[in-house]
Each structure stands twice: as C-alpha cells, then as structure tokens.
Amino acid sequence: MRPPDRTRTGPREGLRLHEEPRGFGAAMSEFDAIRLQLSVAAALQAIASVRAERETPATHAARRRLGEVHGATRLRKHLERERRAG
Numbered sequence: 001m002r003p004p005d006r007t008r009t010g011p012r013e014g015l016r017l018h019e020e021p022r023g024f025g026a027a028m029s030e031f032d033a034i035r036l037q038l039s040v041a042a043a044l045q046a047i048a049s050v051r052a053e054r055e056t057p058a059t060h061a062a063r064r065r066l067g068e069v070h071g072a073t074r075l076r077k078h079l080e081r082e083r084r085a086g
Helices: 030-054 057-085
Strands: none
Touching: 030 057
C-alpha cells in the first residue's frame, strides 16, 4: 500500500491532507474569513429564495393539497389497520 498523495485536497475544500483542521478559537486568515462570509451569504440567499418560492400562491396551494392527501392517506391506512385488528 502506498502512502497517501499529500498534494490532493481532502474532503473539505482547500484542506490539504497533510494539514490538521483548526479547532475553535484558532486564528483565521483573512482569505478564510472572506470565504466563510461568502459561504454564509450564499446559504442565506438560497434559504431566502426557497422561502419566497414556498410562499407563492401556486406553491402554497400545492403544498396544502399534498398535506391534505397525505393526511387522508394516513387516516385510511389507520382505519384499515383498526378494521383488520378487529
């Protein structure tokens, strides 16, 4: 078995296999701080987009209808189990 290639990046983007991950309280480089800010901003933007899409009338109505169907299906299955159990 050959030793791992130390030039490839690991599972976390930008982390080299020969580097140890930093723990809480470790100093963060300016580059890492900017990457973190951009990552958080992108995540918040994605969340805002999904929330806005969910609140559109068509999506809201479809989600409500799916909830009704799901509830009716669960009730039907529950009643069938009760009927079989006697």
